[in-house]
Amino acid sequence: MLKLSYDNGPLIVFWETTKACELKCIHCRASAIESRSPEELTTEEAKNLFGQLAQLARPPVLIMTGGNPLIRDDIYELIKSASSAGLPVAISPAVSQKLNQDSLTIMKNAGAKFMSISLDGLSSTHEKIRGISGVYQETIKAINDGIKSGITVQVNTAVMKINYMELPMIFKVIYDLGIKIWEVFFLIQTGRGSELLDLTPEEYEAVCNFLYDASQYNVQIRTVECPFIRRVLKERSEGKKCTSPIYRKLNEELVKQMGEPISQSTLGQRGTLDGDGIIFIDHKGTIYPGGFLPLPIGNVRNDDLVKVYRESSLLKSIRNRSFNGNCGTCKYRWECGGSRARSFAYFGDPLGSDPACILNSPVHI
Ligand code: SF4
Structure with a gap:
């Protein structure tokens, strides 16, 4: 039994710097809006938050997300402040005119260590999901510009009905670009994502087994809202094979694109859950266990974030696996x-079962 130990503080803090964004992605968690809200945390309130986090024995990674964080005109000052306080800073900008070689250099000089860029499909699929023609080439350019700037670039991909069979080809694209971290999001029925059809547990199982295979090419594979990949990791390392025809197709395409595996699996045995290593703060300062779990547990304007993280009864139940x-x-x-x-999202119970896991599918219960 592997007991996780994120009781004293989160490993990763997501801060939704703004809800404003130029894009209208169909699966957007934030259901982004066009202009900034006057209720956003101010520069000083954000700096106060950084100060709280910096006091932790192990300062968490701060992910500045959105919306598009580059819409905030104080974003470089905020990166510098968080970085100077001792927090490793990551930024998740949208591919827009604000993201270019100049802004990347300023971000790098301000202390940003990581940047994530979303790539959700090959050319036409990516543009269909992002809702903007030409954005595929701009995305590839942004990835290359990020690499040139010296920031570690991670590519994020959301798995959906309309793109999951493209995953081997997406992996080949990012591998050829030189990306070393691929973060794969499994959808939760929230925001604009709720308009899309989710995968079935069998399809998720096939994708998890594919990701296990893809993790054997020296690229670090991470997942979001897919904790059962660690069950798959355990099962695969014990020799269990996935017999799904969908998996077989994904695996065949992967080997066609990449050749035979070249490394051990890079999947981590120790993961995080919402509230167990992860905490999310929205643009108004409201604290949630995670970005996809809309249960407020405090507000950084009035509450000490670390105290809320440690003492919330919901978060304790999650960490105790109750x-x-x-x-x-x-x-x-x-x-x-x-x-x-x-x-x-499915049962109205944050402590219930995950319906996407094949062990919870009716054929297995
Ligand atoms: S049943 Fe729950 S805890 Fe077990 S592998 Fe599936 S999602 Fe994970």
């Missing part, structure tokens, strides 16, 4: 634990 249903008794609950956001 779950209802199958996830509560599953032998993989310490490594996995199921997506708390998906359990809430």
Whole structure:
């Protein structure tokens, strides 16, 4: 049994710097709006937040997300402030005119260590999802510009019905670009994502097994809202094979694109869950267990974030794996634990079972 130990502080803090964004991606968590809200945290309030986080024995990675963080005119000052306070800073900008070689150089000089760029498909699929013609080439340019600037670039991909069979080709594209971190998001029915059809548990299982294979090419594979990949990791390392025809197709395409595997799996055995290593602060300062779990547990304008993280009864239940249903008794609950956001979205219970996991699908119960 692997006991996670993020009781004293989060590993990663997501801060939604603004909800404003130029793009209208169909799966947007934030359901982004066109202009900035007057209720956003001010520069000083944000700096106060950085100060709280910097006091932790192990300062967390601060991910400045949005909306498009580059819409804030104080963004470089904020990166510098957080970085100077001792927080490793990552930024998730939208591909827009504000993201260019000049802005990347300023971000790098201000202390940004990581940048994530979303690539959700090959050319036409990516543009369909982003809702803008020509954005595929701009995305590739942004990735190359980021690499040139010296910031570590991570590519994010959201898995959906309309793109999951393209995953091997997307992987080949990012591998050839020289990307070393690929973060794959499994959808939660929230924001604009709720308009899309989710994958079935069988399809998710095939994708997890594909990601295990893809993790054997020296690229670090991370997932969001897909904790059961750690069950798959355990099963695969014990020799279990996936027999799904969907997996077989994904695997065949991967080998066609990439050749035979060249490394051990880069998947981490120790993961995070919403509230267990992860915390999310929205643009108004409201604290949530994660960006896809809309249960407010405080506000950084009035509350000490670290105290809320440590003392919230919901977060303690998540960290103690006090779950209802199958996830509560599953032998993989310490490594996995199921997506708390998906359990809430489907059942209204953040401590219920994750309906995307094949162990919770009717054929297995
Ligand atoms: S049943 Fe729950 S804890 Fe077990 S592997 Fe599936 S999602 Fe994870």
